[in-house]
Amino acid sequence: MIMLKTYFVLGNLFEACVGEIYSFQKLLRLEDSGTDRTSTRRENMILAVLFANAEGNILIERFHGVPAEERLHWRSFLVKLGADNLKGVKNEELLVACHKSVYIVYTVLGDVSIYVVGKDEYDELALSEVIFVITSAVKDVCGKPPSERLFLDKYGRICLCLDEIVWKGYLENTEKDRIKRLIRLKPPTEF
Amino acid sequence: MAQPLVKKDDDRDEEAEYSPFLGIEKGAVLQEARVFNDPQLDARRCSQVITKLLYLLNQGETFTKIEATEVFFAVTKLFQSRDLGLRRMVYLIIKELSPSADEVIIVTSSLMKDMNSKTDMYRANAIRVLCRITDGTLLTQIERYLKQAIVDKNPVVASAALVSGIHLLQTNPEIVKRWSNEVQEAVQSRAALVQFHALALLHQIRQNDRLAVSKLVTSLTRGNVRSPLAQCLLIRYTSQVIRESGNNTQSGDRPFYDYLESCLRHKSEMVIFEAARAITELNGVTSRELTPAITVLQLFLSSSKPVLRFAAVRTLNKVAMTHPMAVTNCNIDMESLISDQNRSIATLAITTLLKTGNESSVDRLMKQITNFMSDIADEFKIVVVEAIRSLCLKFPLKYRSLMNFLSNILREEGGFEYKKAIVDSIVILIRDIPDTKESGLLHLCEFIEDCEFTYLSTQILHFLGIEGPKTSDPSKYIRYIYNRVHLENPTVRASAVSTLAKFGAAVDALKPRIFVLLRRCLFDSDDEVRDRATLYLNTLGGDGSVVETDKDVKHFLFGSFDIPLVNLETSLKNYEPSEEAFDIDSVPREVKSQPLAEKKAPGKKPTGLGAPPSGPPSTADAYDKMLLSIPEFANFGKLFKSSEPVELTEAETEYSVNVVKHIFDRHVVFQYNCTNTIPEQLLEDVVVVVDASEAEEFSEVFSKPLRSLPYDSSRQTFVAFEKPGGLPIAGKFSNILKFIVKEVDPTTGEAEDDGVEDEYQLEDLEVVTADYILKVGVSNFRSAWESMGPDCERVDEYGLGPRESLAEAVNAVINLLGMQPCEGTEVVPPNSRSHTCLLSGVFIGNVKVLVRLSFGLDGPKDVAMKLAVRSEDEVVSDTIHEIVASG
Known part of the structure; x- marks a missing residue:
């Protein structure tokens, strides 16, 4: 069973602001204004999935319903969050940050750090589920917690897994065996 | 299937050395993509190239329109290959490239073919890709296949179609809504995920139809929902239905409560937690209803999984705010969580305990917290400090141990925010609990x-x-204060001098000694400190040249500074050095209407040092003072209400x-705030000529002109009217601004001697009945309502006609009545x-009014409203109805 440890770095618990929260709020303001601009924009989804290497370079990113001009902010915010908090964290130990109804769950796996951002229904519990699926799929593809090199070796297959797990901002598949079959275009065993 | 680009090497050192994508370059990859056009496709090589393309896209590389089109066309060729792995990659890269509308047509036929393929997995993936890249026109063509797919026996195909439906609902709702029957069938599917997706889609299709959602919930809660995920969804929908049928709760048992309660015994933790949370969040939940939910949450508290402990303690923390007694049973489990290695859980446990603890447990709790404080971060400590402050206000008798705790942590290391939270707490305690004053002040001194x-x-x-x-x-405080004069930076030294002066003014016995100290400050190295010392020496012990009486001295030192700083700054900037000294009385005291952003600034936190004990002068106080300073208004009596500024110009x-x-009992005063925005003009003798012919019961009694209005300044002119006392009389006034314009030479800034008379049409102004109602909230509406009694109650129903939304209708009525909404x-x-x-307010003549508005949607857009008014005077109750009836 996954070892889970939840840190509340920011949050709805705290009225007080630390420097970090300010930048987070800035992002959220950006985001709120985005909501006004496009009324079709949906809440309630996985806003972003992001993989970065140890130096903070992005390996894979998937944004859903986040306007292009805000992505840069998110990217640098997440990488900084990781740089500040992920040092010495064990593989798959989960860290949480949240503000109002936006949640971030992040972790390390081998040399790669993984961030998942969600909103409303995708709260810290749902996101921990999402990240658990992602980490187990990555481990499955790589055979172990990957080094950056190994991750890049398996890049194509990891992209496929991600495609099966998160579909346009919604969690779709959760079982790694099923995912393993689906990315090879094999029907799931239960069928 | 993507193959590793470089042979797998088990030697880790070497492995980490370089990336398989080292030196990857867009141009080269695009060249490589030509292999897609080979007559003999090499599936493995093609997969590798697609992987590289994906890598580039994920690195933020962008393709030009031509490049993207070229790649896209090449990719479509790959549909010829029968290699499964490659086909899967093709689906992915098409989605990533997200082709433009005119290109989509190229793949449509291939995808449509796949959609009808015998291979299930082709069907599923083709549906997902098509739905991702398609637009409305194409959708009608493939609708038939999608409907079939929803009820496909392969769960992957069904799920693909259902999830596509969820996405398409946003863009093409009318099409997706036609699939109701198929989706309904899919809800009964035996595959867990299909059931989950179908339920989500069905709810989204029907979410605006309350009856349909209610029916859906009713039928499903009776039936058998297999998937835990779907069960969680159902719980959410159920609580939504309960919320919306909220009014039945008083009558008897809550509908669906039994269902929620039964979910607490589900085998999946996810469902149990969801149900427990739903129960705790029910409107007006009773302790009997809460008990089973609290019991399962209590079990979670001792779970081995941190995430469950966290979820449980977070929920209990919320419950503790409203039902502290219900949570007390968990206190023992919660106390063991104080030592939880996860600090978030520990902090939540502590703050919950502080809310639920009783007086006798305070000491024990404080002991535990002391051990805990040393190893948590500042932001957690702030939460604890705030919880302790509220605990102390709850149990004032325990102030000794709580104050000790605060003073101890004040001595320890900590950042500014943390220290500020502690100091604020001590200040609030000193203010609210007189016994703490002496010890609290000494702690602050230290x-x-x-x-x-x-x-x-x-x-x-x-x-x-x-x-x-x-x-x-x-x-005994003097020593601490005077030490600051020796040891600190100029800012603190200056403050210390002011504080010394206050002691001197307030305590006669200390005055001579304070004088000695202040005289020493005259030799300080800093201007401000010396200036202050000189000023205070002269005011306190002067010969009457600075201030005349003792009372003036105290007013000078302790009085609140009632001139808005912004105005003072503007006036000082406009002041030009001359023979005439700057007169502080010439500074306008009118408070400029705040920009919207400032108004929104949250003010819910109890203020500590930020606000002086008397509180900053509110807008109302400022108006009151300003009006009193004009002799003509002095006999108007007490100011009842001042409205928000109404703009009369674009x-x-x-x-x-x-x-x-400004509303008085027998008078109304209009305060016109005028601003001149033309640099080349000086306005003089500015008046507003008011035509009150449409306000018959008002008669003008006085008009105060504005002598001069230079560029970029804001000043006031007033017009006062008399009206019959105590009655909420409405009227409409038209306004013309009249003045004399003088040209100003921009180089010298001097105005010409001769001016020209001119006038400027302003918008009309109305006095409405709502102006006679003060926004005054009540803390507990229900008890206020019941204590008012039904004697002067008036109830009636109104149709508000078609409205944009319920919220819009509610806001319109709130604004019409100008009363304070209660309880959010x-x-x-x-x-x-x-x-x-729920609204509350005070009507002119100090009559309390409470209003209960029940809105309902009648038909698609029509809003109906039931208005119940209770007040201390039936005439007032009738007046409220008149406002609504005529509004």
């Missing part, structure tokens, strides 16, 4: 002896100056004028079809 934050030092010194002289032995016009309506009822939950809003 703190400033070694305080690295200038802001906190000056704030504490200011506070000491006000509270210190009122203690039994004021002299934005960005030459002259900007807004008006504040002004917020209408999205998608609700009925809403109750």
Whole structure:
């Protein structure tokens, strides 16, 4: 069973602001204004999935319903969050940050750090589920917690897994065996 | 299937050395993509190239339109290959490239073919890709296949179609809504995920139809939902239905409660937690209803999984705010969580305990917290400090141990925010619990002896100056204050001088000694400190040349500074050095209407040092003082209400004028705030000529012109009317701004001697009945309502006609009545079809009024409203109905 440890770095618990929260709020303001601009924009989804290497370079990113001009902010915010908090964290130990109804769950796996951002229904519990699926799929593809090199070796297959797990901002598949079959275009065993 | 690009090497060192994508370059990859066009496709090589393309896209590389089109066309060729792995990659890269509308047509036929393929997995993936890249026109063509797919026996195909439906609902709702029957069938599917996706889609299709959602929930809660995920969804929908049928709760058992309760015994933790949370969040939940939910949450508290412990303690923390007694059973489990290695859980446990604990457990709790404080971060500590402050206000008898705790942590290391939270808490306790004053002040004194934050030092010194002289032995604080004069930076030194002066003014016995100290400050190296010392020496012990009486001295030192700083700054900037000294009385006291952003600034936190004990002068106080300073208004009596400024000009016009309506018992005063925005003009003798022919019961009694209005300044002119006393009389006034314009030479800034008379049409102004109602909230609406009794109650129903939304209708009525919404009822939950809003206010003549508004949607857009008014006077109750009836 996954070892889970939840840190509340920011949050709805705290009225007080630390420097970090300010930048987070800035992002959220950006985001709120985005909501006004496009009324079709949906809440309630996985806003972003992001993989970065140890130096903070992005390996894979998937944004859903986040306007292009805000992505840069998110990217640098997440990488900084990781740089500040992920040092010495064990593989798959989960860290949480949240503000109002936006949640971030992040972790390390081998040399790669993984961030998942969600909103409303995708709260810290749902996101921990999402990240658990992602980490187990990555481990499955790589055979172990990957080094950056190994991750890049398996890049194509990891992209496929991600495609099966998160579909346009919604969690779709959760079982790694099923995912393993689906990315090879094999029907799931239960069928 | 993507193959590793470089042979797998088990040697880790070598492995980490370089990336398989080292030196990857867009141009080269695009060249490589030509292999897609080979007549003999090499599936493995093609997969590798696609992987590289994906890598580039994920690195933020962008393709030009031509490049993207070229790649896209090449990719479509790959449909010829029968290699499964490659086909899967093709689906992915098409989605990533997200081709433009005119290109989509190229793959449509291939994808449509796949959609009808015998291979299930082709069908599923083709559906997902098509739905991702398609637009409305194509959708009608493939609708038939999608409907079939929803009920496909392969769960992957069904799920693909259902999830596509969820996405398409946003863009093409009318098409997706036609699939209801198929989706309904899929809800009964035996595959867990299909059931989950189908339920989500079905709910989204019907979410605006309350009856249909209610039916859906009713049938499913009776039936058998297999998937835990779907079960969680159902719980959410159920609580939504319960919320919306909220009014039945008083009558008897809550509908669906039994279902929620039964979910607490589900085998999946996810479902149990969801149900427990739903129960705790029910409106007006009773303790009997809460008990089973609390019991399962209590079990979670001792779970081995941190995430469950966290979820449980977070929920209990929320419950503790409203039902502290219900949570007390968990206190023992919660106490063991204080030592949880996860600090978030520990902090939540502590703050929950602080909310639920009783007086006898305080001491034990404090002991545990002391051990805990040393190893948590500042932001957690702030939460604890705030919880302790509220605990102390709850149990004032326990102030000794709580104050000790605060003073101990004040001595320890910590950042500014943390220290500020502690100091604020001590200040609030000193203010609210008189017994704590002496010890609290001494703790603060000790703190400033070694305080690295200038802001906190000056704030504490200011506070000491006000509270210190009122203690039994004021002299003992002098030493701490005077030490600051020796040891600190100029800002703190200046504050210390002011504080000393306050002691001197308030305590006669200390005066001579304070004089000695102040004289020493005359030799300080800093201007401000010397200036202050000189000023105070002259005011306190002067010969009457600075201030005349003792009372003036006290007013000078302790009185609140009632001139808005912004105005003072503008006036000082406009002041040109001349023979005539700057006169502070010439500074306008009118408070400019705040920009919207400032108004929104949250003010819910109890203020500590930020606000002086008397509180900053509110807008109402400022108006009151300003009006009193004009002799003609002095006999109007007490100011009842001042309205928000109403703009009488468009934005960005030459002259900007807004008006504040001041309501007195027998008079109404219009305060016109005028701003001159033309640099080349000086306006003189500015008046507003008011035509009250449409306000027959008002008669003008006085008009105060404005002598001069230079560029970029804002000043006021007033017009007063008399009206019959105590009655809420409405009327409409038209306004013309009249003035004399003088040209100003921009180079010298001097105005010409001769001016020209001119006038400027302003918008009309109305006095409405709502102007006679003060926004005054009540803390507990229900008890206020019941204590008012039904004697003067008036109830009637109104149709508000078609409205944009329920929320819009609610806001319109709130604004019409100008009353204070209570208990957050002004917020209408999205998608609700009925809403109750509670308002309270005081009618002119000091008559309390309470209003209960029940809104309901009648038909698609029509809003109906039931208005119940209770007040101390039936005439007032009728008046409220008249406002609504005529509004």
